[in-house]
Amino acid sequence: MSKSLKGKTVVITGSGRSIGREMAIRIAAEGASVALLEINKENLEEVRSTIAAAGGDVRAYEIDLGSESQIIETISKVEKDFGKIDCLINNAMICPSEDLLNTTLESWNKTLQITLTAPFLCIRQVLPAMIKRKNGGIINIGTVNAKAHFGSDSYSSAKAGVHALTRTVAVRYGPDGIRCNTIVPGTINTDAWQERVDQNPNIFEELKPWYPVGRVGTPKDIADAALFLISDDSQWISGSELLVDGGLLAGYAPMFATVEGSDK
Ligand SMILES: NC(=O)c1ccc[n+]([C@@H]2O[C@H](COP(=O)([O-])OP(=O)(O)OC[C@H]3O[C@@H](n4cnc5c(N)ncnc54)[C@H](O)[C@@H]3O)[C@@H](O)[C@H]2O)c1
Structure with a gap:
């Protein structure tokens, strides 16, 4: 590893499993200090100890993100523990x-x-100190569901708001040294799918034809994108929606052969 993120502190919410866990492990391996925010105590400890055992600088914060007061307290604690939050x-x-x-x-x-x-x-909690230092990065994990209908109705509406939130932060606070971007994943094989996998163990195979790249995604695909957006290699990228979706939104893959008649 290049340790390219040495000296940076990165806060990751929902980092007890799946994509959050993978991002935390990879970002810590690149030398950043990592603050894990998670409601599930056992998973939180598992990720903390995994990163610590590999020599990473990590702290775990048990939190219910449904509570405004817990968010205010926890972010202040992270700032105190690490001195600053970069991302x-x-x-x-x-x-x-x-x-x-x-x-x-x-x-x-x-x-x-x-x-x-x-x-x-x-x-709202991390911005004031970032603005003071004239430097900060925010990554919101969005979804293809914010761009087209794929089910999960309330979630999709909420995520469309997340995409708008990115634009607001990027434009309003860009002059203060803040960059804000949305990563837009397609289907990622994670624990969040367990209920659907139990109902249909073939689900990821059946979703494959919709993905031009020929597979659904993995947490690594999203962690790779997050590492890029945190790094010094993306300093002029802000307000963007980085599609990490195996080509899903580029077109309705199973459709064009029918339109052309080339499926006959
Ligand atoms: N998996 C996919 O197919 C997919 C597709 C598009 C976008 N995404 C996005 O990627 C991100 C991660 O998805 P995932 O599949 O890893 O999800 P996941 O359900 O596996 O992980 C989410 C984590 O958030 C934690 N969490 C939930 N409520 C919390 C609360 N109140 N307080 C603190 N922590 C809480 C959970 O305990 C869990 O560890 C999400 O933003 C999701 O919308 C995922």
Whole structure:
């Protein structure tokens, strides 16, 4: 590893498993100090000890991102523990599968609370010190669901807000030295899919034809993009939506052969 992120402190929400876990491990391996924010205590400790055992500089913060006061307290604690925050990655979310007509107001509000409001609160909390230092990076993990309909109705609406939040931060605080970008993943094989995999063990195989690159994604695909956006190699990139979707949004892959008649 090049240790290219040495001296930087990176906060990652929802870093107890899947994409958040992978980003934390890879970013720590590049020499950054990593603050893990996660609600699941066991998973939080597993990631902390994995990174520490590899020699990484890491601290774990158990938090419910549904609580404004916990976000305020935790971000202040991270700033105190590490001295500064260089980068925030808003990764945590919840993604109920019910359709709109079966979505209760309670479920809708909860989805927006964790998926959209928590990123807003985390950003509001880290920005003042970043603006003071005239330097800061924010990465919001978005989704292809914010660009086209693929189900998960309340989650998709919340994520569309996350994409807009990126633009707001990038434009309003760009002159203060802040860069803010959205990573836009397609299907990533993670624990979040377990319920659907239990119902259909073939689900990732069946999704393959929609992906021009020929497979669904892995947490590594997203961690690679996050490393780029944190690094000095992306200093003029802000307000962007970095599609990491195996080509999904470039076109409706199974459709064009029918249109051309070349499927006959
Ligand atoms: N997996 C995919 O196919 C996919 C596709 C597009 C976008 N994404 C995005 O990637 C990101 C990570 O997805 P994933 O598949 O790794 O999800 P995941 O469910 O495996 O991980 C989410 C993490 O967030 C934590 N979390 C949830 N609620 C929390 C709370 N209240 N407080 C603190 N932590 C909380 C969970 O405990 C979990 O560790 C999300 O932003 C998701 O929207 C994922």
